[in-house]
Amino acid sequence: METFTNEILDLNQLPKHEAISLTPLHPSYWKVMLIKIAIAFLFIAVLAILAINFIDETAGHQTVIWSTYAFLLAIILFFTRLSFKKKAYAFREHDVIFRHGIIATTTMVIPYNRVQHVALHEGLLERNFGLAKVELFTAGGIASDLGVPGILKPQAEDIKQLLMGKIQIQL
Amino acid sequence: MENHFNHPQRQSKIGIIVLFADSLQKYARAFLPIAFIFVLKGDTINVLYLYLGLLAIVVIVGVIAYLRYINFTFYIDDQKEEFIISEGIFNKTRTSIQLNKIQQVNLSQNIVHRIINVYALDVDTAGSDTKEGNIKAVSHEMALALKSKLLENENKVKTTEFTEITDPKTNFSVPFLKIDLVSLFKIGITSNYVRTIGLLLTFFFTIYDGLSQAGKTDVVSSDNVNSLIENKPIIYVILMFIVVMFAVVFILNIARTVIKFFGYTVAKQKGSLVLSYGLINTKSTILKPEKVQITKVSSNYFQKKLNVLEIKIKQAVGHADNKNKNIIEIPGCNSQEADEIIKLLFKELPQEGEMLKPNFRKLGFSIFLLIIVPLSVFYSVGHWVKPVIFDYVSIAVFYAVAITILLCFGFRNYRLFVNDDYIIKQSGAWDVDKEIIQIEKIQALTTSQLFWHKNINIGSLTLHTAGGNVTFYLGKFDRINQLVNLWLYKLETQNSNWM
Numbered sequence: 073m074e075t076f077t078n079e080i081l082d083l084n085q086l087p088k089h090e091a092i093s094l095t096p097l098h099p100s101y102w103k104v105m106l107i108k109i110a111i112a113f114l115f116i117a118v119l120a121i122l123a124i125n126f127i128d129e130t131a132g133h134q135t136v137i138w139s140t141y142a143f144l145l146a147i148i149l150f151f152t153r154l155s156f157k158k159k160a161y162a163f164r165e166h167d168v169i170f171r172h173g174i175i176a177t178t179t180m181v182i183p184y185n186r187v188q189h190v191a192l193h194e195g196l197l198e199r200n201f202g203l204a205k206v207e208l209f210t211a212g213g214i215a216s217d218l219g220v221p222g223i224l225k226p227q228a229e230d231i232k233q234l235l236m237g238k239i240q241i242q243l
Numbered sequence: 244m245e246n247h248f249n250h251p252q253r254q255s256k257i258g259i260i261v262l263f264a265d266s267l268q269k270y271a272r273a274f275l276p277i278a279f280i281f282v283l284k285g286d287t288i289n290v291l292y293l294y295l296g297l298l299a300i301v302v303i304v305g306v307i308a309y310l311r312y313i314n315f316t317f318y319i320d321d322q323k324e325e326f327i328i329s330e331g332i333f334n335k336t337r338t339s340i341q342l343n344k345i346q347q348v349n350l351s352q353n354i355v356h357r358i359i360n361v362y363a364l365d366v367d368t369a370g371s372d373t374k375e376g377n378i379k380a381v382s383h384e385m386a387l388a389l390k391s392k393l394l395e396n397e398n399k400v401k402t403t404e405f406t407e408i409t410d411p412k413t414n415f416s417v418p419f420l421k422i423d424l425v426s427l428f429k430i431g432i433t434s435n436y437v438r439t440i441g442l443l444l445t446f447f448f449t450i451y452d453g454l455s456q457a458g459k460t461d462v463v464s465s466d467n468v469n470s471l472i473e474n475k476p477i478i479y480v481i482l483m484f485i486v487v488m489f490a491v492v493f494i495l496n497i498a499r500t501v502i503k504f505f506g507y508t509v510a511k512q513k514g515s516l517v518l519s520y521g522l523i524n525t526k527s528t529i530l531k532p533e534k535v536q537i538t539k540v541s542s543n544y545f546q547k548k549l550n551v552l553e554i555k556i557k558q559a560v561g562h563a564d565n566k567n568k569n570i571i572e573i574p575g576c577n578s579q580e581a582d583e584i585i586k587l588l589f590k591e592l593p594q595e596g597e598m599l600k601p602n603f604r605k606l607g608f609s610i611f612l613l614i615i616v617p618l619s620v621f622y623s624v625g626h627w628v629k630p631v632i633f634d635y636v637s638i639a640v641f642y643a644v645a646i647t648i649l650l651c652f653g654f655r656n657y658r659l660f661v662n663d664d665y666i667i668k669q670s671g672a673w674d675v676d677k678e679i680i681q682i683e684k685i686q687a688l689t690t691s692q693l694f695w696h697k698n699i700n701i702g703s704l705t706l707h708t709a710g711g712n713v714t715f716y717l718g719k720f721d722r723i724n725q726l727v728n729l730w731l732y733k734l735e736t737q738n739s740n741w742m
Contacts, residue, residue, distance in 0.1 A: 086728040090690075166735035175693060181727065182687040183734045186741070211559060211741075212686035216707030 089169055089181055094160035100201040101222030102156050107197055109152060113145055161220045163231055168208060170220055182218055184238040186210050192232050193219070204228035208235070248392055251316035251329070257359050258380025263308035264355045265379060270304060307332070317378060319392060326366065326393060328376050340366055340376050346534060346558065348390045350519075350527035357525070362386040366393065394515070394529060420583065422507035426551050426575030430504075431497035433545040434553065434674070439492045439499075504574050509584065516587060518571065530571055532588045533740055534558050536684050536710025540581060541676040550577045554584060557710035569710065585679070589665075593679050596662025602701045605717040606654040613650065614643050649673070659704075659715045661726060666706065668713050683739035684708045688727050692720055709741065 120137055124130050130137065154174050162169045167183040193205040198221070205221040206228050223231065254262075310332045317328045325339040347367040356362060364386050366376035381389065505522035512529070519527035535556055542552035554573040573584065586592055618639060625633045653672035660667040668678045685706050692702035702720035704727070706713045715723075 081729070081732070083725050083729060086725075086732050088724070089728055089731060090724045167731060173691070176691045177694065178689060178691040180687060180689045181731060183731060185735065185738055186686045210686040210707070211709040212707035212712070213709075215705075215712050216687035216689075218687070 087164075089164075089167075090179065092162055092164075092169070094162045094169065094171055096160050097156065097222030098203060098224055100203055101198075102153075104195075104197045104201055104203065104222075105152050105156055109145075109148060113141075116141065159222070161223075163234070168218065168220070168235075170218055180216075180218055182208055182210060182216065184235060186212075187235060187239055190232050190235045190239070192228055194225070206231050206235075247321075248317075248319045248389060249321060251318045251327075253316055254312060254378060254380045255361050255382045255385070256312075258361050259308055259312045260359050261355050261361060261363075261380040262311050263305055266304050266308050266311065267301075270300070274300060315379075317376075326376060328378070338376055342393065345393055346531070347529050348393050349529070350386050350390065350525075351521075352525040354523060356380065362527075364389060390529070391512075395513070418508040418510045420509040420576060420580050422504065422573075422575045424501070424505075426577070427500050427504055427507075428497055429546070429549045429551045430553065430575040431500040432493050433543060433549065433551070435496055435499075436492055439495050440488070443488075443491065443495070500574060504572075507574065509573065511587065516584070518573070528571060530556065530558070532590075535588050536680070536708040537713065538585065538588060538679040539676050540585075540679070541671070541674050543674045551575045552578065552581055554581060556588070557708075559709035589679075589681065593665040593667060594662050595660035595667055596665070597660065599659040599661065599715070599718045599722065601654065601657050601715070602699075602717040602719075603654075604696075604699075604701065605657065606650060608717075609650050609653075610647065613646050618643060659718060666713075668715055678713055680706060680708060680713060682730055682733055683737070684710075684741050685730060685734060686741070688730065690720070690723055690727060696720075 120141060124134060124137065151174060155172070158174060158177065159170075159172045161171070166185075167181050169179060169181050171177060171179045188209050188211055191207040191209070193207055194203070195205075198204060202225050203222055204225045205219050206223060207219045208217065210216045311330070314332050314335075315328075315330045317326070319326050319342070320339075323339075324342045326342060326345070327340075328338045330336050330338075345366055347365075349365040349367065350362045351365065352362055361380040361382055364376075364378040364381055378389075502522045504520045506525075507518070507520040510517045510519075514532065516530040516532070517527065518530060519525060536559055537557040539555040539557070540552055541555070546552055552575075554576065556571040556573070558569040558571070576584065582592055621632065621639050649672040653670070656669055656671055656675050658669040660669065664682055666680045666682060668676075668680075670676055670678075686709060687707040689705040689707065690702055691705070696702060696717075700720050701717045702723060703714060703716045704718065704723045705715075
């Protein structure tokens with residue numbers, strides 16, 4: 073009871089989660105995304121070539137097929153680039169913030185004292201670029217779990233250690 | 244004599260009957276095809292063999308039931324603070340549940356339990372659903388003793404929270420709320436129309452489908468129907484149909500509500516609520532206030548007039564697929580009783596506080612989605628594909644008007660109330676729901692804003708709790724962000740017990 077105070081909170085004095093500058097994902101993550109698109113479109117291209125050569129109905133529609141293909145590729149590249157640009161994160165003292173979304177900008181905030189466990193995820197491609205994804209799980213189910221991709225492996229390790237420490241303290 | 248459950252012990256002896264019934268039910272499915280063949284060929288097989296066969300089955304099942312009884316033991320390990328159940332005749336299974344993980348202990352009775360007066364006891368944990376304990380048959384005293392033992396052990400961990408007098412007499416069931424038959428009737432006739440109509444339609448179509456597959460559509464052929472309604476004005480037929488429909492819905496609703504919730508009592512026990520209800524299967528559930536995540540109070544216009552309302556309580560869920568299990572319904576209490584229950588859950592009555600309204604664009608968007616889009620589809624189909632459907636233009640108009648009214652009411656009721664400790668979201672057009680969340684139960688917060696809403700400063704907010712999410716669409720984004728900052732501050736400066 074010795075130094076108990078109970079001042080009125082000034083809402084404008086509180087740290088503003090929406091105003092802080094967030095860290096963008098590591099540039100190498102864009103390469104990972106590109107390679108994933110390339111693999112998918114290579115697969116589609118193979119299918120298209122097979123279709124053109126073996127299905128008679130496609131004869132004479134080659135231009136249509138390939139222009140659709142190019143159009144789709146362009147659109148997907150554009151939106152992937154946009155989504156990469158839009159993704160950003162911040163690990164604050166007491167919570168983690170992750171922002172993403174092309175049409176709607178969605179910002180998720182999870183206080184560390186609600187995190188149940190932390191995991192580090194490395195995909196095959198990500199590993200080749202030395203990247204990892206920090207995954208945070210809460211008791212709120214799938215909707216309130218969070219994965220922050222595109223962080224350099226050593227950094228991700230540090231973050232995980234830090235979070236583990238924060239969780240441990242509360243227990 | 245007080246039972247400490249420290250040593251492995253068996254279920255009630257008479258409970259063998261329950262195990263017998265349970266096993267019989269299990270094997271009946273496997274034996275059914277064989278039995279069916281026997282019955283079909285009944286005249287060629289000696290009746291004696293049939294009876295002998297049946298007797299053999301009963302004896303075998305009886306032996307299995309006995310072995311299951313012998314091999315089933317449970318006890319509480321005081322050192323490790325675990326509840327341990329061992330079962331299995333050949334494949335032994337040992338389930339141990341940490342006492343402080345126990346979320347609920349449910350007592351239930353089916354018809355067999357009722358006859359021999361024993362109870363089944365289920366132990367629910369917060370985590371995975373594989374590790375759940377289920378004891379098939381124990382006597383009433385034992386069930387109650389075990390239940391209180393299991394839950395009392397948990398209270399030890401947080402002794403400071405419950406400083407109530409634990410007088411052994413008041414320990415068990417002093418119901419402070421009993422829901423009478425009249426209230427159940429009131430709830431039955433005023434709720435769940437849509438669900439029951441849906442069920443009815445499904446039922447009807449299943450039957451119809453079954454009949455048409457069996458080639459017996461002539462039972463309900465159009466001739467029959469025509470003769471029934473001929474020479475009568477169309478409006479009369481429609482009215483008759485509506486009246487019959489409503490009558491059926493009312494009866495089904497009342498029957499469902501009464502069977503499910505008959506004799507609903509709420510009792511206080513060591514800071515928890517004990518709910519028991521049911522006509523055929525009696526269920527008893529323990530509800531701990533600190534495990535409540537979202538409390539939903541709903542009522543509609545009729546229910547307000549009749550002074551009844553429904554409370555749904557969502558507890559922490561381990562997995563998405565057993566969500567329904569963790570919703571507890573309290574049907575048909577009046578507003579004072581509801582206040583009492585809410586006071587028990589929160590230790591006070593949450594006040595509504597500051598009100599946030601949605602932007603009018605929310606109404607605009609729903610009108611666009613539910614009226615303009617379907618009507619344009621209707622018009623385009625009529626204009627270009629099948630002009631015949633313009634005969635039904637009155638239905639389209641009726642639909643548009645009805646939906647508009649519903650949406651307007653829904654918009655008017657759509658509010659978010661915020662005060663120091665609670666967030667209350669109000670929504671619904673006919674059934675008005677109030678979802679109450681304690682700020683400390685929030686697990687994560689999400690804000691979302693469409694890029695064309697940036698300049699007009701509106702956006703959405705989602706509160707994630709262990710009992711599900713609550714979203715408020717298109718409120719003032721500045722204010723939402725300010726509130727998020729405030730809530731984050733509150734969550735991060737104190738380590739509250741959210742479960």
